[in-house]
Amino acid sequence: MFSEDKYLYKTNSSFLDYGFESKGPKGKIKKVARFSEIGVNIYNFGFGDLNEMTGEISDTIVSNNGDGDKVLLTVANIIYDFTDVYIGVAVFIQGTSPSRTRRYQMGINKHWSQIIPIFEVLGLKNDKWEQFRPGENYEAFLGRRKASFLF
Amino acid sequence: MSLKGKNISKKETSSKKSSAIVTDSVGNYEKHPFFVKKATAAKALLLQVGLPKQFTKKAHA
Numbered sequence: 001m002f003s004e005d006k007y008l009y010k011t012n013s014s015f016l017d018y019g020f021e022s023k024g025p026k027g028k029i030k031k032v033a034r035f036s037e038i039g040v041n042i043y044n045f046g047f048g049d050l051n052e053m054t055g056e057i058s059d060t061i062v063s064n065n066g067d068g069d070k071v072l073l074t075v076a077n078i079i080y081d082f083t084d085v086y087i088g089v090a091v092f093i094q095g096t097s098p099s100r101t102r103r104y105q106m107g108i109n110k111h112w113s114q115i116i117p118i119f120e121v122l123g124l125k126n127d128k129w130e131q132f133r134p135g136e137n138y139e140a141f142l143g144r145r146k147a148s149f150l151f
Numbered sequence: 152m153s154l155k156g157k158n159i160s161k162k163e164t165s166s167k168k169s170s171a172i173v174t175d176s177v178g179n180y181e182k183h184p185f186f187v188k189k190a191t192a193a194k195a196l197l198l199q200v201g202l203p204k205q206f207t208k209k210a211h212a
Contacts, residue, residue, distance in 0.1 A: 011171040012179060019177045034180040036190035042206070044193035046186045057185035081171055090206050092193050122203050124196075129203035140196065142206060 006073040015085040018078045019050070024065030031071065032057060035082055041089045042142075043082075047075060059096040072107040080118075083145050094140035101139060108141070109134045119143045 009020035016036075022029040030050040035043040048059035065071075079091055095101030105123075108115060112134050115121065122129045123138030132141065180186050 009171050010174050010177045012175055012177040013173060014179065015171075015173075017177050017180050018171060032178075032180060034183070034186040036181070036186055036193075038190050038194040039197060039202070042197070042202070044190045046180075046189040048185060055183075057180075057183060059185075059189075078171070092197065094193060094196070120205075122206075124200060127200045129200070140193075142203065144206065 004073055005070050006077055007070060009074055009078055011078075011081075015082060018082075020074055022063065022065050022067055022071055024063075024067045026063060026065045029063050029065055031074075033075065033078055035086070035091065038092065043086070043089055043091050045079065045091050045093045059100070068103070069107075072103070073111075076107065076111065079143070083119075088145070090142050090144040092140065092142055098139075102137065104141065105138060108132065118146060120146050 007020040007022065009018055011018045016034060018033040020031050022031055030052055031047070032050045033045065033047045035045055038044045046059075048057040049061050049063060050057050083089065083091065093104055095104055108121065120143065121132035122142045123132045123136060124140040124142075125136065125138050129142065132138070
């Protein structure tokens, strides 16, 4: 979907778990993502850095690897791929902190023209869902392929 | 709020291949505490605020 610079990413046969390597001044950082079913046809998107030595995953570490946009584009492609396989499902996304959530939001804003024809995106604001509007601040997001983009 | 309805499995619905490299080297994180915690928190939030109307319907036919 997003043909711009992104990392090569891998998944297993379930298409629920994904991984890729961020490469930058801080070296290689293993990123992992998992779509966890939290309701009927609703999956939570979890994402963090994997410490391969301990097996721990963290989404609070600020990696500062100078590739934030590339990581975000890779994440966007993973979500696109996931919704290609799990057709019709909704994906729930929330950052671990308001600043992380804003990071997702900035990514959506930046690529809105590519997203809007394909995905229906809602934002959570003051405990209410509304159609995502670029420039607004949200606490979480729900996205789903538009019916015309189900293959 | 009810999250009940017809579930969709990958086998029932998958018609396209992911462009990701498919390999067993990617772990199964279903029971990893990090993702379990995240999923639990997300579920709790959705139970609290509810789902938007259009998302309480079954998935697109």
